[in-house]
Amino acid sequence: MSDLLTIPAPHEPWKVSDPLFTAQQLITHLGTPLLAALITVLSPVSGYSGFFVVWLPLHVITAGLLGKYGHRKKDFANTTLEVLMGAALVVFGTFVASVMWPVVSNGIAGFHFSLLTQDASATEVDAPLNVGGMGHAILGSLIIVGAATAISVPIGVLAALYVTEVRGKLTPFVRFFVQAMSGVPSIVAGLFVYAALVVSGLLQFSGLAGAIALSILMLPTVARTAEEILRLVPDDLRTAALALGGTQWRVVRMVVLPAARSGLITAAILGIARVAGETAPLLLTAFGNTAFNANPVSDSMSALPLYVFSQMLLGGENDVARAWVACLVLLVIVGVLFTTARVVASKMKKA
Amino acid sequence: MSLDIETAAALKQTVRIVPPSDGVAALEAKNINVWFGNHHVLSDVNLRFPTNSVTALIGPSGCGKSTFIRTLNRMHELLPGAKLAGEVLVDGEDIYGPKQDPVNVRLHVGMVFQKPNPFPSMSIGENVLAGLKLAKRKVENKEEILEDALTKAGLWNEVKDRLKVSAGALSGGQQQRLCIARSLVLHPSVLLMDEPCSALDPGSTARIEETIRELSHNMTIVIVTHNMQQALRVSDYTAFFLSTDGKPGQVVEAGETVQLFHEPKDKRTDDYVHGRFG
Numbered sequence: 001m002s003d004l005l006t007i008p009a010p011h012e013p014w015k016v017s018d019p020l021f022t023a024q025q026l027i028t029h030l031g032t033p034l035l036a037a038l039i040t041v042l043s044p045v046s047g048y049s050g051f052f053v054v055w056l057p058l059h060v061i062t063a064g065l066l067g068k069y070g071h072r073k074k075d076f077a078n079t080t081l082e083v084l085m086g087a088a089l090v091v092f093g094t095f096v097a098s099v100m101w102p103v104v105s106n107g108i109a110g111f112h113f114s115l116l117t118q119d120a121s122a123t124e125v126d127a128p129l130n131v132g133g134m135g136h137a138i139l140g141s142l143i144i145v146g147a148a149t150a151i152s153v154p155i156g157v158l159a160a161l162y163v164t165e166v167r168g169k170l171t172p173f174v175r176f177f178v179q180a181m182s183g184v185p186s187i188v189a190g191l192f193v194y195a196a197l198v199v200s201g202l203l204q205f206s207g208l209a210g211a212i213a214l215s216i217l218m219l220p221t222v223a224r225t226a227e228e229i230l231r232l233v234p235d236d237l238r239t240a241a242l243a244l245g246g247t248q249w250r251v252v253r254m255v256v257l258p259a260a261r262s263g264l265i266t267a268a269i270l271g272i273a274r275v276a277g278e279t280a281p282l283l284l285t286a287f288g289n290t291a292f293n294a295n296p297v298s299d300s301m302s303a304l305p306l307y308v309f310s311q312m313l314l315g316g317e318n319d320v321a322r323a324w325v326a327c328l329v330l331l332v333i334v335g336v337l338f339t340t341a342r343v344v345a346s347k348m349k350k351a
Numbered sequence: 352m353s354l355d356i357e358t359a360a361a362l363k364q365t366v367r368i369v370p371p372s373d374g375v376a377a378l379e380a381k382n383i384n385v386w387f388g389n390h391h392v393l394s395d396v397n398l399r400f401p402t403n404s405v406t407a408l409i410g411p412s413g414c415g416k417s418t419f420i421r422t423l424n425r426m427h428e429l430l431p432g433a434k435l436a437g438e439v440l441v442d443g444e445d446i447y448g449p450k451q452d453p454v455n456v457r458l459h460v461g462m463v464f465q466k467p468n469p470f471p472s473m474s475i476g477e478n479v480l481a482g483l484k485l486a487k488r489k490v491e492n493k494e495e496i497l498e499d500a501l502t503k504a505g506l507w508n509e510v511k512d513r514l515k516v517s518a519g520a521l522s523g524g525q526q527q528r529l530c531i532a533r534s535l536v537l538h539p540s541v542l543l544m545d546e547p548c549s550a551l552d553p554g555s556t557a558r559i560e561e562t563i564r565e566l567s568h569n570m571t572i573v574i575v576t577h578n579m580q581q582a583l584r585v586s587d588y589t590a591f592f593l594s595t596d597g598k599p600g601q602v603v604e605a606g607e608t609v610q611l612f613h614e615p616k617d618k619r620t621d622d623y624v625h626g627r628f629g
Binding site: 259 | 424426429454455457458461462464466468470471472473481482484485486487530533534537
């Protein structure tokens with residue numbers, strides 16, 4: 001009996017294609033750009049931007065009509081939004097690509113391994129690419145951003161804990177100041193540290209001064225992200241831990257923070273991403289240097305954005321090429337950092 | 352009008368009925384009144400919970416059972432706008448006394464919640480021992496404590512080979528027994544359970560009821576339940592809470608479970624336990 005029973009092959013009936021509808025889709029989505037191109041050629045509007053101006057509204061309308069009257073009825077807004085989202089993807093994809101492409105192509109074109117290991121102390125203007133490098137700037141960036149992270153992540157997480165866990169009387173003020181700080185222009189952060197710490201003689205132009213300026217910019221990003229992450233920790237866990245006789249601090253340390261761990265790492269990464277490319281606040285604090293300096297408290301220090309800036313100012317063909325390489329290096333460093341942190345976070349979650 | 356006075360008088364009388372006054376009460380609530388902001392949610396609750404017994408709190412939703420049980424280990428005060436009047440005596444001492452530390456109170460009066468809530472970032476073993484870490488207790492014989500608590504909660508045989516696995520891998524019923532084990536590690540003298548089986552299947556429920564009966568040999572247990580059969584099965588004493596017409600919740604009747612279910616003194620109790628309202 002059971003031998004006769006035929007098991008049907010697995011299907012996905014919700015994905016079965018509908019030839020008529022597919023045809024209508026093809027006509028709409030291929031025909032509209034063609035029509036738009038035709039209009040652009042025949043009418044006074046011209047060029048890519050002219051095409052875009054004609055095409056987008058036209059496609060929104062045709063897609064809407066497809067949705068409303070097509071073989072498989074959806075909704076006018078449904079298909080219209082699909083087109084708008086597609087257009088948005090194309091526009092921003094173009095932006096990203098047009099930023100990334102020159103950085104990658106110029107960066108690779110000018111790349112010499114010695115650029116990563118040497119400093120620029122003996123490099124003359126427009127020196128060949130295999131002489132001198134940006135090692136000092138890479139080291140400086142790592143030290144400055146690392147120190148800024150070490151300053152702002154603990155403070156930012158504590159501020160977020162105050163707002164979400166302690167819920168003390170100052171909560172509205174903390175929120176307000178964090179929000180106000182996120183609007184501070186980066187040069188103002190640099191000026192503040194310059195005026196408060198450098199002019200007053202507390203610090204030299206140094207990596208630490210730069211790190212403090214960057215941490216002012218980083219703090220609101222970290223605090224706001226961390227606050228949102230901590231809010232996602234279910235209240236059940238806090239209640240359970242409190243009912244087990246935990247003090248508030250131990251509840252936070254043993255239950256709330258571990259539950260939010262990967263999110264807090266994201267908060268730190270977002271903070272780093274916010275400041276890794278900052279130039280303005282470093283001009284007045286770290287000041288820039290052409291030689292290696294690993295001491296964050298004494299003497300000025302370079303950083304990749306400062307290196308890019310100074311090389312562009314020099315203006316020679318090879319100097320500009322070096323600046324492109326530095327841009328690529330900065331991108332790669334931030335990218336590697338992102339990936340590592342994501343991998344570490346997901347590993348910790350699994351464990 | 353006269354009827355109102357009669358009802359009020361009757362109510363007053365029934366409110367005073369408490370489980371037996373003989374023997375040592377591990378836990379006693381005296382004149383408990385509870386408010387959220389200005390909203391009076393519980394009025395004049397007097398209950399004694401005899402040592403090593405199980406007391407069930409029954410009543411329709413919104414009558415204040417869960418609110419009441421949270422006053423017994425000072426979890427109530429964590430809710431916004433919480434207010435309270437009255438005394439809760441644990442071994443004769445008022446836990447709301449000026450010198451009492453809520454953290455210390457919760458070490459003596461444990462609690463299990465409606466929804467199983469193991470800590471997701473910890474393994475099964477770490478979850479059970481979390482109370483020790485939270486309370487900063489240093490112990491030598493962790494393995495022994497772990498096995499003891501899990502055995503008491505009826506979970507040892509199911510998890511002994513995977514103590515290092517994340518607690519999220521357990522089923523709902525197992526998670527709830529894990530939460531019970533977790534609260535047993537601190538050796539509380541009283542265990543509060545707020546609808547511990549409402550999210551569980553009948554098999555797990557039976558398993559937990561068995562656990563409750565076993566634990567009650569040397570522990571005082573208070574359990575909130577919506578399940579009459581469960582109250583009958585597990586409890587020695589029962590208190591019936593009711594809140595009518597937006598008035599604060601009160602204890603209508605309290606006494607030995609068998610008596611309360613079979614010969615209730617109050618008409619409303621009779622109606623409720625026989626499913627005629629609520």
